[in-house]
Amino acid sequence: MRETRSMPVPDGLEGMRVDAGLARLLGLSRTAVASLADEGSVLVDGGPVGKSDRLPSGAWLEVTLPEPARPLTVEAQPVEGMDILYADDDVVAVDKPVGVAAHASVGWTGPTVVGGLAAAGFRISTSGAHERQGIVHRLDVGTSGVMVVATSERAYTVLKRAFKQRTIDKRYHALVQGHPDPSSGTIDAPIGRHRSNDWKFAVTADGKPSITHYDTVEAFQAASLLDIHLETGRTHQIRVHFSALRHPCCGDLTYGADPRLADRLGLERQWLHARSLGFAHPADGRWVEITSEYPKDLQHALDVLRSA
Numbered sequence: 001m002r003e004t005r006s007m008p009v010p011d012g013l014e015g016m017r018v019d020a021g022l023a024r025l026l027g028l029s030r031t032a033v034a035s036l037a038d039e040g041s042v043l044v045d046g047g048p049v050g051k052s053d054r055l056p057s058g059a060w061l062e063v064t065l066p067e068p069a070r071p072l073t074v075e076a077q078p079v080e081g082m083d084i085l086y087a088d089d090d091v092v093a094v095d096k097p098v099g100v101a102a103h104a105s106v107g108w109t110g111p112t113v114v115g116g117l118a119a120a121g122f123r124i125s126t127s128g129a130h131e132r133q134g135i136v137h138r139l140d141v142g143t144s145g146v147m148v149v150a151t152s153e154r155a156y157t158v159l160k161r162a163f164k165q166r167t168i169d170k171r172y173h174a175l176v177q178g179h180p181d182p183s184s185g186t187i188d189a190p191i192g193r194h195r196s197n198d199w200k201f202a203v204t205a206d207g208k209p210s211i212t213h214y215d216t217v218e219a220f221q222a223a224s225l226l227d228i229h230l231e232t233g234r235t236h237q238i239r240v241h242f243s244a245l246r247h248p249c250c251g252d253l254t255y256g257a258d259p260r261l262a263d264r265l266g267l268e269r270q271w272l273h274a275r276s277l278g279f280a281h282p283a284d285g286r287w288v289e290i291t292s293e294y295p296k297d298l299q300h301a302l303d304v305l306r307s308a
Contacts, residue, residue: 002067004065005063009056010025013055014055016055017052018055019052022042022063030193031199033051036063036065036066037050043062045060046060076118079112079113081095082113082116085290086288088283090150090283091149091150091151091281093277094113096147097144098141098144098297099141099142100141102135108141113149114133114135114149124149125150125151125153125156134151134156135149135150136159137170143273143274144273144274145273145274145275146276146290154282158282168277170277171274171276171278172273172275173217173273173275173294174228174242174272175225175250176224176242176247176271177247177248177249177261178222180216180224180242184214185214187213187245189241191234191237200236201236201240210234210237210241212229212238213228213230214229220305223261239252239254240255243256264304265304266297268297275291276292
C-alpha cells in the first residue's frame with residue numbers, strides 16, 4: 001500500500017517549483033516527483049498540481065509516495081564481447097562494450113558488467129549496494145572501454161577513495177566535430193541538469209565544478225581525434241563540455257552532432273572511448289595501467305576519415 005504524507009508547505013520551499021521543492025523535501029529525484037504530479041499524486045489544498053507549479057506559503061500539501069522499489073538482483077548473464085583485460089586477487093579490468101551497463105538499475109533490462117563477471121565465475125567484493133557490489137566507477141551504457149571492478153574488500157575501499165581523491169588517471173579518446181581552438185587546452189565549466197530535459201546535462205552557472213583537459217592527437221578535414229584527461233567525473237562531462245564549445249562528439253545526436261556526418265562515418269552512437277585507466281594497485285601500490293583498443297565501429301569511423 002502506498003504511503004501518503006500530509007503537511008503544511010515548509011517556509012524554506014515557498015515559491016519553489018513542485019518538482020524541485022518536493023525532491024529536496026522527500027529525497028526523491030525531480031523526475032520521480034514529476035511522475036507523481038502527472039498522475040495526480042501531489043495535492044496542494046486538496047487540488048492536484050503540476051510539476052512546474054509553485055509551492056505557496058502556508059498551503060496544505062499531500063503527497064502519495066511511490067511504492068517502495070523492490071531490491072535489484074544480480075543476474076549472472078554472459079556479455080558478448082566483454083573481454084578481461086587484467087585480473088588478480090583484488091581487481092578485474094574489463095573491456096566494456098557499448099550497450100552494457102555497469103550494474104543493474106531500475107528500468108534497465110540489458111546486460112551488465114557485474115552480471116557478466118558473475119557469469120564468468122568472478123567473485124566480486126561484497127561492499128556497496130547488492131546490485132553494485134565491487135563497482136568503484138562507471139561508464140555510460142553508450143560508452144565503451146576500460147572499466148575496473150574490485151574483487152576484494154580492500155580493493156573496494158582503496159579504489160573508491162582513489163577515485164574520490166582524483167588520484168586515478170582516466171584517459172578517454174573522443175572524435176569531435178571540427179577543430180577545437182586551441183588544439184590543446186582545459187575546459188573549466190560547471191555542469192548541471194539541463195533546464196528543459198531531465199535526462200540531459202548542460203553547462204550551468206549553478207552546476208558542479210567540472211574540469212576537462214584535452215590534446216589533439218590527429219586532425220582530419222571534418223573532425224579531430226582528442227586525448228582527454230578528466231580531472232572531475234561528472235555524468236556526460238566530455239559530451240557536455242565539447243558540445244558547449246560547438247565541437248560535439250561525432251555521432252552524439254543528443255548533444256548536437258551532425259547526423260549527416262554520423263551517417264557518413266557509420267556511427268550509431270557517440271565516438272567516445274575510455275582508452276586507459278591508471279591506478280596504484282590496492283595491494284602493494286605499484287602503478288597499473290590498462291589500455292583498451294578501439295572497437296570496430298569507432299575504428300571504422302577513423303578509417304573513413306583517413307581515407308578521405
